[in-house]
Structures are given as C-alpha cells and as structure tokens.
Amino acid sequence: MIFSMQRREVATMAAAAAALAVLAGLPLADDGFWLALGISIASYVAMATAWALFSGPTNYVSLATAAFFGSGAYVVSALAESAPWPVILIAAAAVGALLAFAVGVATLRLSGVHFVIFTFGLAELIRQLVTWYQTTVTGSVGRYIFVEISAAQIYWQLLALCGLTFFIGWAIARSRLGFALRVIGDDETVAAHSGINTAQCKVLLFCISGTLIALVGAVMAPRFTYIEPSIAYGSMVSFQVVIMALLGGARRLWGPLVGVLPFTLLYELISGRFPNHTHLLLGIAFLLIVYFVPQGVSGLLVKAWNRMPWRRAAAAGSKA
Amino acid sequence: MAAGGRRREQGVSAAPQLKVADLTKAFGGLLAVNQISFDVRRGEILGLLGPNGSGKTTLLNLVSGAMLPTRGTVSLDGRVLTGLAPHRIARAGVSRTFQLVRMLPSLSALENVMVGAVFGPGRVWGGEAEAIGRALLERVGLAGRESLHPAAMTYIDQKRVELARALAGDPQVLLLDEWLAGLNPTELQTGIALIESLHAEGRTVVMVEHVMDAIRSLCDRCVVMNAGAKLAEGTAEEVLSNPEVIRAYLGDEHA
Numbered sequence: 001m002i003f004s005m006q007r008r009e010v011a012t013m014a015a016a017a018a019a020l021a022v023l024a025g026l027p028l029a030d031d032g033f034w035l036a037l038g039i040s041i042a043s044y045v046a047m048a049t050a051w052a053l054f055s056g057p058t059n060y061v062s063l064a065t066a067a068f069f070g071s072g073a074y075v076v077s078a079l080a081e082s083a084p085w086p087v088i089l090i091a092a093a094a095v096g097a098l099l100a101f102a103v104g105v106a107t108l109r110l111s112g113v114h115f116v117i118f119t120f121g122l123a124e125l126i127r128q129l130v131t132w133y134q135t136t137v138t139g140s141v142g143r144y145i146f147v148e149i150s151a152a153q154i155y156w157q158l159l160a161l162c163g164l165t166f167f168i169g170w171a172i173a174r175s176r177l178g179f180a181l182r183v184i185g186d187d188e189t190v191a192a193h194s195g196i197n198t199a200q201c202k203v204l205l206f207c208i209s210g211t212l213i214a215l216v217g218a219v220m221a222p223r224f225t226y227i228e229p230s231i232a233y234g235s236m237v238s239f240q241v242v243i244m245a246l247l248g249g250a251r252r253l254w255g256p257l258v259g260v261l262p263f264t265l266l267y268e269l270i271s272g273r274f275p276n277h278t279h280l281l282l283g284i285a286f287l288l289i290v291y292f293v294p295q296g297v298s299g300l301l302v303k304a305w306n307r308m309p310w311r312r313a314a315a316a317g318s319k320a
Numbered sequence: 321m322a323a324g325g326r327r328r329e330q331g332v333s334a335a336p337q338l339k340v341a342d343l344t345k346a347f348g349g350l351l352a353v354n355q356i357s358f359d360v361r362r363g364e365i366l367g368l369l370g371p372n373g374s375g376k377t378t379l380l381n382l383v384s385g386a387m388l389p390t391r392g393t394v395s396l397d398g399r400v401l402t403g404l405a406p407h408r409i410a411r412a413g414v415s416r417t418f419q420l421v422r423m424l425p426s427l428s429a430l431e432n433v434m435v436g437a438v439f440g441p442g443r444v445w446g447g448e449a450e451a452i453g454r455a456l457l458e459r460v461g462l463a464g465r466e467s468l469h470p471a472a473m474t475y476i477d478q479k480r481v482e483l484a485r486a487l488a489g490d491p492q493v494l495l496l497d498e499w500l501a502g503l504n505p506t507e508l509q510t511g512i513a514l515i516e517s518l519h520a521e522g523r524t525v526v527m528v529e530h531v532m533d534a535i536r537s538l539c540d541r542c543v544v545m546n547a548g549a550k551l552a553e554g555t556a557e558e559v560l561s562n563p564e565v566i567r568a569y570l571g572d573e574h575a
C-alpha cells in the first residue's frame with residue numbers, strides 16, 4: 001500500500017518537473033503584472049503547502065506563519081549588506097528552524113485551541129520585540145533593503161522553494177515519519193502505545209514547516225525594499241495561508257495548491273474592482289466556501305475524478 | 321564455578337519477567353489502585369479479575385504508561401518502566417489492546433497491523449513490516465482482507481486486527497483489556513484458541529477478563545482485585561472458589 005505505486009510516482013514527479021520548467025518561462029513572456037501575480041502565487045503556494053505539511057496531519061491550526069515569514073525577512077534586512085545571498089538564505093532557514101523548535105517544544109503539549117492562540121500571540125510578541133529593539137537600540141523602526149536581485153530571480157527562487165516543499169512533502173509521506181503522522185492523525189493514544197514519540201514527530205514537522213516559511217520570507221524581503229515590523233509581521237499573511245490551505249484541502253499534498261490559485265485570483269479581482277470593500281467581500285467569500293466546500297477544492301476534484309466514466313468502470317471491475 | 325553458574329541461570333529463569341510492586345493510584349481521595357504487588361513469570365498467562373470498577377483497567381494503564389502511579393513501580397526484566405512515556409514502554413516490549421477497540425480508521429487492516437511492527441520493539445520497515453503484517457493477519461484469521469478499512473469490518477474482526485497490531489512488534493509482554501468481551505459463543509471459542517496459541521509459543525500475557533470459561537481454560541494464575549486492592553492470588557480454581565472473591569462478585573448470601 002505505501003511501498004508500491006512507484007511507477008505512478010515517477011510519472012507524477014516527471015509531470016511536476018515539467019510543469020515547473022514551463023512555469024519558469026513566465027518572466028520571459030512578461031515582466032509586469034503577470035510576473036507580479038506569479039510571484040504572489042508562488043510565495044503563497046510554498047507557504048500554504050508548508051503550513052499544511054504540519055497542520056494537515058496533526059490538525060493543529062498554526063497562526064505563526066507571520067512569525068516565520070517576518071523573521072526570514074528580517075534576517076535579510078540585518079545581513080543584506082554584509083553577507084552573500086546563499087549565506088543569508090541559510091541564516092534565515094536556521095532562524096526559522098530554531099524558532100519553530102522553541103515554539104514546538106514549548107507549546108505542542110497544549111491542546112488545539114491553546115496552540116492557535118499561542119501561535120497568534122507569538123507573531124505579535126516578536127513584532128513588538130523587534131519594534132522595541134529598533135526604537136531603543138538602532139533608533140529607527142524601518143529599514144531599507146538593498147539586494148541586487150531582479151523580480152525574475154525572486155520568482156525563480158520561489159518556484160524552486162515550491163518544488164522543494166513538494167519534494168519534502170512527498171519524501172515525508174513515504175517515510176516512517178509520514179506513517180507515524182497518519183497514525184497520530186487517526187488516534188494519538190494508539191500512536192503513543194504503539195511506540196510512536198508523538199511530541200518528537202510534531203516538533204520535527206513544525207520545524208520543517210517553519211524553516212520553509214522563513215525561506216519564503218527571506219526570498220520575498222527584497223520585494224518590499226523597505227520593511228518595518230508591521231509589514232513583515234502583518235497577521236494577514238497567517239490568516240490568508242490558513243484560508244488558502246483549507247480552501248484547497250490540507251489533507252492532501254497538492255490541496256493547498258488548488259486553494260491558492262482561486263483565492264489569489266479572487267483577491268486580485270476583488271481588490272482591483274472594490275478596493276474599499278476588499279476584506280468585507282473576502283470574508284463573505286470565505287463563509288460561502290466553508291459552507292459549500294467543507295472538504296476543500298481538492299475534495300471536490302477527487303469526487304469529480306471518481307465519477308468519471310473510466311473510474312466507474314475500474315471500480316465496477318474491482319468489485320466483480 | 322559451574323554450580324554457581326547454573327544456580328545463577330536458574331535464578332534468572334525463575335525471576336519474574338514483569339514485576340508490579342506496591343502500585344498505587346489515587347484520584348483525589350479515591351484509591352483506584354491500592355498497593356498492588358504481583359509478579360508475572362515468563363511465558364505465563366496471568367488473569368486480572370475483579371468486579372466492575374475494581375481498578376483493573378487503571379492498573380493496565382499504569383503498566384502501559386497511560387497514567388503515572390502515585391506510588392510504586394512496574395519493572396520488566398529488572399528494568400523500571402514507571403515514569404517512562406507510553407511510547408518508550410511500548411518500545412521496551414509491553415504492548416496492549418484497549419477495552420473499547422481502537423482502530424485507525426484511515427488505515428487499511430494491513431496498515432493497522434504494520435503500525436505495531438514499524439514502531440514497536442522490532443522497528444522494521446518496508447517489505448519486512450508488510451510481511452509481518454500479512455503473516456499476523458493470516459494468523460488471526462483475516463487472510464485476504466488486508467485492504468479492508470475498519471469501517472467495513474465486524475467488531476470481532478476489528479478486535480482481531482487490534483490483537484495482530486499488538487503482536488506485530490513481537491512484544492515481551494502483551495496486555496489484553498477484556499479482549500474477549502462482546503463476542504458470541506462461536507467467536508469466543510475462536511478467541512480462546514487464539515490466545516491459547518500465544519500461550520503455546522511462550523508469550524507472556526496479562527489479561528483483564530470477565531469471561532469465566534476463558535479464565536479457567538487459559539490462565540495459569542489469577543490476581544483478583546476489589547475496590548482497588550488485591551483480594552486474592554492463585555490458580556483460577558483457587559481464586560474462583562475463594563469465599564472472599566465470591567462475596568466481592570455476588571454479595572454475602574452466596575459466600
């Protein structure tokens with residue numbers, strides 16, 4: 001069951017690599033609106049997928065995305081003039097991993113609701129700490145970021161991060177850790193009594209997720225040019241990632257992807273046409289989605305796929 | 321020297337495999353388990369008896385690490401297990417089933433069993449785990465139903481899967497919490513034969529049970545609990561004819 005299907009996996013991988021290659025050609029066709037939209041979509045795909053790596057199997061809703069994203073961006077602002085880009089990325093990844101580790105060890109023993117509140121508070125806490133540090137030590141709240149990097153390069157790096165995130169998700173799914181997570185998601189008591197260190201699994205997964213989100217923050221930082229805590233640690237990003245992942249379906253690796261696409265397009269449409277009522281309309285859209293598509297877009301797609309004539313024939317064949 | 325060596329060897333084989341010493345669990349003022357001590361020898365089936373609410377399941381929870389005792393220790397082959405997290409106790413070789421059967425609903429029957437092999441003391445992976453899973457499903461009578469999910473299985477079949485999962489890690493000690501409860505007479509005979517086969521292969525079992533036929537035919541020794549305390553210990557015949565035990569189960573007029 002979990003060790004077979006290799007041929008299909010190879011085909012999926014090849015298709016994914018081909019899709020990434022095609023998408024990588026976008027900057028050659030356009031370097032304005034469509035590239036900006038591509039950057040936005042790629043960053044949210046990477047973040048929502050990374051978020052779902054942890055929150056999908058464990059059912060812990062994390063609102064710490066802003067904390068990881070902002071910390072990644074701030075590592076760039078701190079090191080932009082003194083370190084080469086690869087070193088900056090490694091530092092951002094390390095900061096994300098350490099932050100996730102500390103938060104994970106401290107909070108993953110908490111039950112669901114307490115975890116949500118804690119992670120939300122964490123982003124606010126870090127934002128206030130950075131503000132305090134900048135006003136009392138450096139003297140100014142904002143910072144300019146000057147990195148020699150083009151929009152196309154940012155886009156390509158985000159695509160690479162998307163590929164990395166999907167690859168990690170795939171590798172986890174076929175590992176001991178992935179198997180343990182399915183057990184934990186079903187029944188944590190059985191998991192513990194079967195020999196699974198549930199706390200360790202969750203902390204490890206939270207670290208992987210936090211590291212990837214911090215990397216997205218670092219890659220996106222040069223886009224801001226000027227950052228201050230309220231931008232880098234804005235709580236909207238935390239909520240948007242949760243909404244997108246749930247819209248797509250957090251239980252499947254490709255679920256968040258199919259949530260990000262309609263959400264981002266909807267957001268562009270609404271914020272372009274109704275700039276003063278963006279959040280009101282988004283809220284209504286979200287309510288409708290939760291009400292009518294509780295399984296997420298990926299759930300709808302799977303249902304539709306199973307209703308296709310050739311799938312019906314296959315199901316009937318296997319029953320007979 | 322040779323005599324000394326032999327004596328030491330005999331000492332090891334006579335030593336208890338699982339040792340419960342002065343185990344106590346208080347919930348506020350209520351002593352759910354009160355200073356319980358007993359030994360389980362290697363290869364023995366020990367029955368844990370007592371009326372409802374006498375503390376049997378709590379005792380199993382203390383042994384498997386689901387709860388921390390207020391006082392006392394549990395040790396396996398001389399190694400103290402008390403205070404270890406449940407996953408460590410499971411890896412040390414103590415596995416269990418649950419009073420109300422606990423399946424993993426999103427996993428197939430085979431995957432449910434493989435969980436025990438992959439994460440238990442054996443810690444195998446890949447084809448080896450799958451082979452263990454298939455062999456155990458066959459042993460509990462579920463060959464050919466590997467890909468069924470728990471929702472599509474009967475209660476007895478779920479119990480079989482749960483037993484196979486507990487066995488998949490090749491545990492030193494198996495804890496069964498009313499594994500035979502809720503079975504019809506035919507299923508009961510199958511269940512008894514299955515546990516008998518564990519006995520035949522020399523596995524150490526502690527079973528909480530109410531089914532008297534099963535207790536008489538399976539248990540080498542029994543410990544009877546009442547209101548948290550140990551009431552009696554001995555062979556099934558001994559404890560079941562003990563007036564104190566009859567009084568605890570049936571009331572004064574039957575003793």
